[in-house]
Structure formats: C-alpha cells, structure tokens
Amino acid sequence: MRILFVCLGNICRSPTAEGVFRRRLEEAGLAEVVTVDSCGTGGWHIGKAPDARAQAAARGRGVDLSSLRARQLDAEDFVRFDYLLAMDDDNLASLEALRPADCDAQVGLLLDFAGEAGRAVPDPYYGGEQGFDEVLDLVERAADGLIDHLRQRLECER
Ligand code: 4NP
Numbered sequence: 001m002r003i004l005f006v007c008l009g010n011i012c013r014s015p016t017a018e019g020v021f022r023r024r025l026e027e028a029g030l031a032e033v034v035t036v037d038s039c040g041t042g043g044w045h046i047g048k049a050p051d052a053r054a055q056a057a058a059r060g061r062g063v064d065l066s067s068l069r070a071r072q073l074d075a076e077d078f079v080r081f082d083y084l085l086a087m088d089d090d091n092l093a094s095l096e097a098l099r100p101a102d103c104d105a106q107v108g109l110l111l112d113f114a115g116e117a118g119r120a121v122p123d124p125y126y127g128g129e130q131g132f133d134e135v136l137d138l139v140e141r142a143a144d145g146l147i148d149h150l151r152q153r154l155e156c157e158r
Contacts, residue, residue: 001034001035001082001083001150001154002034002036002037002080002082002083003021003034003035003036003037003081003082003083003146004036004038004077004080004081004083004084004085005017005018005021005036005037005038005039005085005087005110006038006039006040006073006084006085006086006087006091006094007038007040007086007087007088007091007121008040008042008087008090008091008123008125009040009042009044009045009070009125010039010040010045010070010071010072011048011049011050011051011054011070011125012051012053012054012123012125012132012135013054013087013121013123013124013135013139014038014039014040014087015038015050015054015065015068016050016057016058016063016065016132016135016136017038017087017121017139017142017143018038018065018068019058019063019064019065019068020058020061020063020139020140020143021036021139021146022036023062024143024144024147025147028147028151030147030150030151030154033154037081038068039070039071039072039073039074039077040070040071040072040073041072041073041090041091041095042072043072045070046070046071046072047069047070047071048069048070049065049066049068049069049070050065050066050068050070051125053124053129053132054124054132054135056129057129057132057133057135057136058136060133061140073094073095073098075098075100078098078099078103079103079105081105082104082105082106083105083106083107083108084105084106084107085108085109085110085113085146086107086108086109086110087109087110087120087121087123088109088120088121088122088123089109089120092107092108092109095107110138110142110146111138111141111142113142113145113146113149114138114141114142114144114145115141115145121135121138121139122134122135
C-alpha cells in the first residue's frame with residue numbers, strides 16, 4: 001500500500017505528515033507493507049529541506065524531518081500511489097484537475113481520516129510557530145485514523 005501526502009510547497013504540512021506517519025507505521029509494525037511519500041502541487045521549493053519551523057516542531061515530538069527534500073506532484077503519482085491525501089481544498093482541487101479518468105487511487109483530504117470530513121490542515125507558512133504545532137496535532141489525529149483504516153483494509157485483503 002502506498003500513500004502520498006500532498007500540500008502546496010512540500011516544505012511544511014506534507015513532510016510533517018510523512019514523518020509522523022512513517023513513525024506511526026513503524027510503531028504499528030506496518031512499515032514493511034505501507035510506504036509513504038509527500039509532494040507539493042507547486043514547484044517553488046523543489047529540492048529544499050522542510051521549513052526550519054516545521055523541522056523544529058516535529059523534533060519536539062521526536063520526529064526527524066531533516067533528510068526529506070521537496071518535490072512536485074507528478075502525473076505518475078496517480079499510478080504509483082493508492083492514496084493521495086491533500087491537506088486542504090486547494091490542494092485537493094489541484095489533484096482532481098490532474099487526476100486521470102482511469103485513476104484507481106483514492107484521492108481525498110487527510111483529515112477525512114481524523115473523523116473531521118471536509119476539514120483542512122491550515123497552511124502555517126505565513127503564520128507563527130504555533131501554526132506548526134497545530135499541524136502536528138491534526139496530523140497525529142489523522143495518522144491514528146489512517147492506521148485503523150489501513151489495518152482493516154489489509155485484514156480484508158488477507
Ligand atoms: P506547505 O506550506 O504547503 O505546507 O509546504 C507552504 C510552503 C510554501 C508556500 C506556501 C505554503 N509558499 O507560498 O512558498
């Protein structure tokens with residue numbers, strides 16, 4: 001199972017989701033069967049490490065984002081991934097616009113898995129540091145729901 005987290009720049013929200021979720025998968029013993037990645041719908045920050053504020057906030061919760069590098073969404077991602085999970089409605093609209101007609105992947109909002117259908121992970125880029133902690137709170141909630149969902153799906157496929 002392959003999961004792609006998608007935001008605008010791939011330097012704040014989606015790398016945070018990638019780092020948090022990768023650690024949750026390891027804790028759940030699912031790291032061998034579920035792979036994760038992240039990307040941005042925009043290309044301004046290609047090749048850059050996550051924003052220093054995102055790295056510091058994640059480090060505060062024991063998650064190291066330093067090795068991640070930004071990349072832009074690619075048409076192949078609709079084939080390579082089973083889930084493409086957007087942080088907000090703009091990111092979701094960008095995904096829907098590029099989604100091929102025969103795409104089997106599930107495309108939606110990350111927080112649908114937090115039991116908060118339709119809610120966005122707010123963009124923290126132009127705000128203060130507390131925005132990065134809010135991103136972590138939301139992403140951690142969604143990670144729990146996504147792990148439960150994947151466990152059920154893997155159980156059904158067994
Ligand atoms: P992200 O945050 O989409 O969570 O990575 C942003 C990063 C950069 C910009 C906007 C949002 N930007 O406009 O450069």
